[in-house]
Amino acid sequence: MKTYLVTGGAGFIGTNFIYYLFNKYGSNIRIINYDKLTYAGNLENLSEIPDDYRKNKNYIFIRGDICNEKELNILFNTYNPDIVVNFAAESHVDRSISNARRFIKTNIEGTHTLLETAKNKWLNKNKWKKGKLFLHISTDEIYGELGKSGYFSETTPIAPRSPYSASKASADMIVKSYFLTFKMPVIISRCSNNYGPYQFPEKFIPLIINNCLNNRKIPIYGDGKNIRDWIYVEDHIRALNMIIEKGKPGEIYNIGGQNEIDNISLAKNIVDIVAKQTGINIDDSLIEFVNDRPGHDYRYAMNISKIGNKLNWKPEYLFIEGIRKTINWYMKNRNWLNEIVNGEYKEYYKNMYENRIG
């Protein structure tokens, strides 16, 4: 039975990834979800995992920090993971601007600690154990920003511009160095902006939806002309699974939604759809321009021909489909939104599932 160690599995993309794997492989796999449960991690996200999977140890949650070498050693000795998927990170650019310390700690030091632990467990007398893979989840933001034209490819030089993206870029270089130096089976994936269920409502799309549902102002940085390439989270995760199944160690794969839209158009679209779907009396007057984010990257756009040619992957969701699904999910899960926004869930769920190792 293949064992996946998913770090940061109680966050947005990690949660969606765990559900995807169970939907696809059922009880033929084992998933260890290792998460520190920062403000962004929420165990309630995973409450729909069937009880049988918990009872039969197909799903195990361990609360822990990827910076903790001692715990990681015990975890590897106990569960001998085959595939490590490293989602764990501080992920919000604005928070990295207020205070970068935790970004440096988790995103760089944590990734290195996890990598080094896996290396020590997987390398035996100069030979790598069979069937092992370390997949590091990275971002398009490490490439910096684009002007009105052009695309990031896997060979575009790294040029991060925020403390968040600089910490992710540093981690990428360390991960790559383990392939170049030790031939460790690592792969790096770099994806554009995700949206979908379970995203923490400080991020742009759930923030807009939440503010629409509560008839609150929608803050937009600067002139709202910054462009992102949005991808529905399920498309990202399908790509990650293909990379695990068919990707080549040592390689980097860009993943993107092929769906560029500027912030102001995105906000207007969402206001419009929420108004139609709920009957709430809202319009564009909710949108409010606020001072721009310092160092705000103008545009990101991905060249995804490598993953298309090598792994035969492309995004399947049209933006309108993905965004409707997402809005419906947040409308149906207003309790989830409210609990997060009010911070009520935190202590309750931490105590419910806490299961420290070591």
Ligand SMILES: NC(=O)c1ccc[n+]([C@@H]2O[C@H](COP(=O)([O-])OP(=O)(O)OC[C@H]3O[C@@H](n4cnc5c(N)ncnc54)[C@H](O)[C@@H]3O)[C@@H](O)[C@H]2O)c1
């Ligand atoms: N959201 C996006 O649009 C996007 C796009 C490309 C890449 N990524 C990358 O994907 C990964 C997941 O992003 P997300 O949006 O799901 O983030 P998220 O903030 O929703 O989740 C991060 C998770 O990591 C956990 N975590 C944080 N520090 C930890 C530590 N030291 N040890 C263990 N767990 C820790 C948190 O508790 C949380 O559950 C990140 O590495 C991010 O850089 C995100």
